[in-house]
Amino acid sequence: MGTGLEILLLILVLAAVLGASTLIETVRPFLVNAVVGLVVLFLANAVFGLSVTVTPIALAVVAIGGIPGALLVILLALFGVAFV
Numbered sequence: 048m049g050t051g052l053e054i055l056l057l058i059l060v061l062a063a064v065l066g067a068s069t070l071i072e073t074v075r076p077f078l079v080n081a082v083v084g085l086v087v088l089f090l091a092n093a094v095f096g097l098s099v100t101v102t103p104i105a106l107a108v109v110a111i112g113g114i115p116g117a118l119l120v121i122l123l124a125l126f127g128v129a130f131v
Contacts, residue, residue, distance in 0.1 A: 077110045084109030084117035091121050099124040100131060 109116045124130040
């Protein structure tokens with residue numbers, strides 16, 4: 048039989064694992080959107096010769112919006128409004 052300290056540590060580790068799992072499930076869509084959006088921005092720069100600057104704000108827009116967010120960043124850079 049385990050001591051009270053061992054049972055407490057087991058409960059704390061289980062709570063940490065469940066918390067980490069929930070955090071990963073929450074962050075995963077933003078990571079996927081960010082990666083896909085950065086690929087779209089890279090292709091816009093490499094293939095079409097657009098000069099879109101990747102800033103933390105552009106990355107946040109792409110992470111939240113995905114491909115539509117990347118297209119918004121490209122359009123704003125194309126018209127010289129932002130991300131130039």
